[in-house]
Amino acid sequence: MYKPTYKKRTARMISWVCGSLFTLFSLLYLFVMQADLLATAQHLLSKGQTVYSPLWGTVIITFLLLLLQGVFRRIMVYPLRFHALYYFPSCVVLGLLTSIVPQTGWNVQLSANWIWLTVCIFLYILVTWMALHFPDRKNGKQNAFSFLWVNFLWLALQFCMVNSIANTKDVYHYRLKAERYLVEGQDSLALQVGAKSLQTDRSLTAMRVFALSRENLLGEKLFDFPQYNGSQGLLPSLSDTTYAHDWTKALYKHLGGKPGKNLKDNTRFLELLSQRPSATAAAKDYLLCAYLLDKNLDAFVTVLPRCHEVNDNLPLHYKEALILYNRLHTTPAITYKNSVIETNLNDFLHYGMQYTHATERSNQCRRMYGNTYWWYYYYQKPSE
Template identity: 35%
Template sequence: MGKYTNVLYEKAARMTTVVCGFLFSLFSFVYLYVFQRDVLEALHFSLAHGKTHFAPMGSAVVITLILLLLRWGVNSLLGLKGYIRSLSYLPSFLVLCALTDVGRTVYMSAYHTVWSWLLPVLILIFVVFAYWLRGLYRNQLNTEGSRLGLVNYNLLILFVQCLMTVLVGNTNRAFHHELEVERYLRDREYVEALEVGKRSLESTHTLTALRAMAMAHAKLMGEKLFEYPQYYGVDGLFFDEDSTAVLRFTNDSVYDLLGGKPYVGDKPLDYLSELCYTGRGKYIALDYYLAGLLLDKQINKFAQTIDDFYESEDSLPRYYREAMAIYRSNHSDSVFVRNDSVMQEKYIRYKTRQTEFASPLEEQNYMKREFGDTYWWYFDYQK
């Protein structure tokens, strides 16, 4: 009976080893390839200085295999078994933490990480601790116990290590969105870039500028601009001057796209106006200028610019037509007014709806829900 029990326990131990190995491999691959793909690519670009190509799937597979070998080496050295066998994965999980604990300064020339010294220190501490633990519980580790306990304890230890890795790695949603949009921009997949975080009400300055670049490339600025949060006004068309707030794309990227750099002291709208009216900029600069006027709520100047650059029979994009509806309601006799009866009727319904609420707060909330993707809502409510 005792021999039969030993065989069952050994089978349970082998099964535990296989299951833990499979679960670790699955976690490592999915974590690296799905959740931290862009973070891993950013780290690769920083360390390789952009000189080598990053293969996301290949990298995830190779790293996972290396971490499995590391676990095998650690357990060969320490001989952990029984209820704490899966603790031998800890150095591998620490490597995953080091690879994905990456911040916004990753592209800076002076980038460094505490993991360069922290990782070997933590692994050394773990080895010392594991030797001490093995010596302290030598008899217990060599004693066969409950098969169910063997499986449950090892799975619990593995789960705790997975949770630790997720908590340590970068989980900032805005940062991940920025990296993903940058990737699509580099691959010239502009429509895909505009799908990233589309339903989120959060938006950083960098993400706003990246989306503007994607819309300009896709020639969708007038159709898509106010489908996304615009918290930065005309400044959101350009990147922050703080180098720690931007990633691989900077204002130089925008200037190249528009066709020229601003002169010293130029304000954004002055710079964009000069590009358009002198012909120094590319045609794409006109969309930037019109978007800047809308973001700055300069409706009169916007109408003048539309008249200067568009023929009367030209079909205007959605948000340009919405802006012209505002202009027409204030200047019905102006020569800049275009006859867009459908849009004008929608604007009248919008203005009528504004009068149906008991308080300003209720009005703003309900109007946001019904008209939050219109230029009208931005014009009336966005501070």
């Protein structure tokens, strides 16, 4: 016979293991993956009156989820093989809680895939029906591991469900983390967020440009990051007000001016701003980079001498642009020579000639020269 003492001991072990795994998952998930998202939600919902503590928030939410599981255990009675299903309501709540996206007007909205969530709930009901109609065998002593592995499977499926419901978009989380570092003045850390990813959007690009400018690295490392928006990526869209913290005030103070509501062309704004007495040196570098991003080398060489002495102390991308400009013009307005950079440009051009297919040429050159202005000039398409 299946001894009651053995069954109780097995039940306690399964309960402890499942509880420990869920607690560990919740703590890591909330503290490591979703802390910035929850901080943004609390900031918006409280209209900036309260601050989210990642540590305490993680502990409190996890405790409440465990409490919910305990309440559910008093309602349902599952066989040992289905013990992990007690955590289904907690996993649904956890997924919904982290599916929020900020909206304008200090609001947030759930972005969960409701069709997928409905499917998961239907499958849960189906599995529950099976569990209630096919209880554990009462005869014969079963190995505890036979109960454990199936509960591990149920937990894994529920953790996958949480991930599928929640807002786990990489670029969005890059934005949240970079924004937090910007507000804290940790520009070097902001630049490390998603640095190896080719995914970005206009807001994240603008944050990186701002961080580079404050680090005096704008002309040196701008093309270390993907630039899909041209000069429009230098500044955030004025219509985007979904930031947890208004870092844009610090940005426009850094530049010495803010564009009007009807002035949507960043290059034109920077041209007008650079003529004002309030314009900072950073604003002039922004303008130079705007010309580079617009691939307007003629305008770049016209403005460059007003901002910098044309010598080997120029930032790297400015020197790359000058060498390219001299290569493309028989009678350049500025003559600049740098044997090292000229050699690199020749290598870049010859390397690309090895590949006949345009896409392959672009991809291969990006692997070797993706952080140069030359790759951007020849291969980056405005529509990307």
